[in-house]
Amino acid sequence: MSHAFYVTASYVAAFAVTFGLVLWVWLDHRGRHRELQRLEAAGIRRRSARSEDAR
Amino acid sequence: MSEPSLAIRKFSDLANPTRFLALVSTVWPWLAGLTLCLFAIGLYLSFTGLGDYQQGETVRIMYVHVPAAWLSMMCYTVMALSALGTLVWRHPLADVSAKAAAPIGACFTLVALITGSLWGKPMWGTWWVWDARLTSVFVLFLMYLGLIALNRAMDDPTRAAKVSAVLILVGFVNIPIIKFSVEWWNTLHQPASVIRMDGPTIDPAFLWPLLVMAIAFTMLFFTLHILAMRNEILRRRIAVLRRHAARSAGDAA
Numbered sequence: 001m002s003h004a005f006y007v008t009a010s011y012v013a014a015f016a017v018t019f020g021l022v023l024w025v026w027l028d029h030r031g032r033h034r035e036l037q038r039l040e041a042a043g044i045r046r047r048s049a050r051s052e053d054a055r
Numbered sequence: 056m057s058e059p060s061l062a063i064r065k066f067s068d069l070a071n072p073t074r075f076l077a078l079v080s081t082v083w084p085w086l087a088g089l090t091l092c093l094f095a096i097g098l099y100l101s102f103t104g105l106g107d108y109q110q111g112e113t114v115r116i117m118y119v120h121v122p123a124a125w126l127s128m129m130c131y132t133v134m135a136l137s138a139l140g141t142l143v144w145r146h147p148l149a150d151v152s153a154k155a156a157a158p159i160g161a162c163f164t165l166v167a168l169i170t171g172s173l174w175g176k177p178m179w180g181t182w183w184v185w186d187a188r189l190t191s192v193f194v195l196f197l198m199y200l201g202l203i204a205l206n207r208a209m210d211d212p213t214r215a216a217k218v219s220a221v222l223i224l225v226g227f228v229n230i231p232i233i234k235f236s237v238e239w240w241n242t243l244h245q246p247a248s249v250i251r252m253d254g255p256t257i258d259p260a261f262l263w264p265l266l267v268m269a270i271a272f273t274m275l276f277f278t279l280h281i282l283a284m285r286n287e288i289l290r291r292r293i294a295v296l297r298r299h300a301a302r303s304a305g306d307a308a
Contacts, residue, residue: 032289
């Protein structure tokens, strides 16, 4: 195998792992944000959020 | 007001998750932009520079392997400081920081292991050897996986935080072992050529792209870390809301 193969494989692997990590952080945020919105829409809110509304 | 007390006050302000979330919302786009710019410059320098007279084109693997390896250790150091924050100062975000950093550290360690193996084959003639440096980095990878598993296995977050913090601090002994393994034992892995008491021995033509890539990886770590901390804070809020909802439903029944 040529040196180009090892260099390319290294950068592809580094990109794939990094991209996977970024994707996981983004999807995790989207999921948690939606879940929080669903709970708040159902009337389940934090005490601090309720007191902010009352002010 | 004196400067130290102002610094302490600012640090204490961050104990409030709502303030921390507001800060993350402001800071993360700037950090992400800076990270992308640094990667663009770093990759340009990495691929336009000359090859090494001995290693040829494979020297370009260094620009991803070395920063990933540095970050794998830096991430664990951040986790160890967070563990101290949990056990000594009981900072509310310390455990959030440690928990959010573990998957990021595991990924950087994985990149270091894969790219190291891909560099080892053409240079050493083997994908892997059980020498002190490679083995200690592999142990670091297993420690990250163990900490992730531990956090997911325990239901009580307060107890999980304390147990994790103690394990992180015990595991920190591996960091100096990784750093000095190439000096303490005979290893196939080369000794340090950048972070040395007598200065870097690497040629500036290779050092500059390496430093730019190292800063880019560091910025990537901080960007992902604060975003993962934000996700963890939201996850904990959801858990609290669900508990309140379940309790309210129980009381109503």
